[in-house]
Amino acid sequence: MPRARLLTRSAALVGSLALLPLLAACGGAEGGGAADAKASETSSAPVAGVVAPAKVEVIAALTGCTAEIRIEADELREGQCKTKQGNYRITTFPAEKYKLTWLEAASVYGGTYLVGPQWAVGAKTEVLEKLRAKIGGTVQSTRGLGPGTPTPSAS
Template identity: 60%
Template sequence: MSQQQPPVRSTRRSPSRVPRPGALAAAGAMVVLPLVTACGGEKDAGGGKAAPSVTAAPAAGVVAPAKVEVIAGLTGCKAKIRIDADELRQGLCRTKKADYLITTFPEEKFKETWLEEARVYGGKYLVGPRWVVSVKPALLESFRAKLGGTVRELRGIGPKPGE
């Protein structure tokens, strides 16, 4: 009875090849390109583009990024950071027109949890990707024009005033 020997592996190493910088850039572009083109929006059943879930700011043509300081600058204030935690950052803006809160989140799921908890209080909020602005309702549309996002009304619990 013959036994088969396991294949012999060579211990000889091939020379290391260090990729050229141009090759790295090309490889990086190949990774990023599908991600960028995938963000072009969804198609509706008729083949046209579906309405985005977050509208762009008409004045800026973009939606504000999820950073308290950037959003504050776009609204004309310098925020004082009140909360700087793993789940959220919150800054207070004080202007002649109003005091308002800007809350940002590292992930969308934290924003949705925050909104679910805020539902108890009710009210209207300007909501964007990973951020929420709490400002008096009369200013929501002017803020939306600067920041983008959508106005979301949350129903409070309990009787409404005047009921």
Template identity: 55%
Template sequence: MPQQQPRSHPGRTSSPARLVRGAAVAGSLVLLPLAAGCGGDGGDAAREPKGSKTPEISAVQAQVVAPAKVEVIARLTGCEAKIRIEADELRQGVCHTKRADYLITTFPEERFQQTWLDTAGMYQGDFLVGSRWVISAELDSLERFRTKTGGTIVHMSGMGPSPAPSSS
């Protein structure tokens, strides 16, 4: 019995899901050598300082795992977040430090972040907005966090749902 060849579909475009999977695989392959190089051989250069629970994370490293987790952003800002909301649309952690109290919110998709920002636009406040994450805090804290996390400071005037980036 002859075997049937699989049909090809000339001119057919790939689905968005297929493109995303392809991009994820390509991204994984690019990061694989970096991860393998970070394994270390147990030498002094590879060791963390004594008493350190987690390695230091830079803003560049946080962007590699973007969208960053609440815990990663919390470490960058100098706290250990207590998760207070765990939902399909967002995760939110609260941080209490000697210098500030603030919220870190992350989103699995940009549309959820935009909905959150539109809702927050009804109230007055300042936010540090990154790739699918937001930090809610006082302006002086946000300016300090921005040097560690990146992002854009957004001022909500309380007039409507459209956030406008600050000039800072």
């Protein structure tokens, strides 16, 4: 069941990224919008001296892992790592705009991510803090809108 949920989430995120050209064409030029309005928290803990480059294999190597590539698409690449420090997913993007769209789509599910330029790592917070010392980035938490989350009533 968890594997099916992960596959469903991955498919939803890839599908969301496929819609990116339409969203970009319809987006306004002014600041603000959904990305600014979403609720998130960031960690202000010290970061590594260097922020990792946006390549799954390089980020994985910096964390002591050889990533198993799970998704290979034009908009993103995703690798799975299973190490003694924990399990985590490394997702890289060819441009920052794809990462921002991915994070906005992922916020529906909630979660905590270590985010850097053109990459994001998803894992439990304690794992992300260990990884942050090695690859830099900012820890960001998002709220989910899944089952159990109250929805506005229609009145």
